[in-house]
Amino acid sequence: MTTIELTKQTRAEAIGSIQRYFEENFPEPVGNLPAGLLLDFFLEEIGPAIYNRAVADAQERLQQRVMDLSGELYADEFQYWPKLMAKRRARK
Numbered sequence: 637m638t639t640i641e642l643t644k645q646t647r648a649e650a651i652g653s654i655q656r657y658f659e660e661n662f663p664e665p666v667g668n669l670p671a672g673l674l675l676d677f678f679l680e681e682i683g684p685a686i687y688n689r690a691v692a693d694a695q696e697r698l699q700q701r702v703m704d705l706s707g708e709l710y711a712d713e714f715q716y717w718p719k720l721m722a723k724r725r726a727r728k
Contacts, residue, residue, distance in 0.1 A: 639679070639680065640679045640680075640683040640684070640687060642679070647672075647675070650675050651668060651671045651672050651675055654666065654671040654674055654675060655667075655668070655671045658671070
């Protein structure tokens with residue numbers, strides 16, 4: 637797997653969020669560079685665990701959908717004659 641890459645806009649918003657978190661929860665604010673380095677650390681260290689969980693969740697969901705295909709898409713076979721007979725009985 638490659639390193640998780642963020643767009644410039646997403647990276648800027650993430651850094652801003654980290655800086656706000658520090659401002660609201662710690663006595664000292666954190667600058668742009670340290671916040672960026674912290675973001676890089678999280679992306680490299682914790683990002684793969686989150687990514688892998690997301691892939692596993694998506695895979696589980698897809699497997700459930702595939703297993704349910706027969707229930708959703710199953711068509712009864714050889715139904716012409718039973719349907720015809722039912723129509724004939726209904727007309728009587």
